Amino acid sequence: MRALVAAAIxxxxxxxxxxxxxxxxxxxxxxxxxxxLTTVPGPKR
Known part of the structure; x- marks a missing residue:
């Protein structure tokens, strides 16, 4: 019963x-x- 009251609260x-x-x-x-940005930028070429 206490568990039911606690769940309701x-x-x-x-x-x-x-x-x-x-x-x-x-x-x-x-x-x-x-x-x-969704990806990590790679090395610049």
Whole structure:
């Protein structure tokens, strides 16, 4: 029974965190026009 209560409390806390982040939304800003490097640059020829 204690495990069930603990699981319910944990689930409620996780959902509260998800809903809080969803309500706040993403910060305003712009994406960088420069592409990200996905590989390590090799030696220059």
């Amino acid at each position: 944990g689930l409620a806390a996780a959902l509260a965190l998800v809903f809080t982040v969803a309500a706040v939304g993403s910060p305003a800003g712009e994406t960088s026009p420069k592409p990200l």
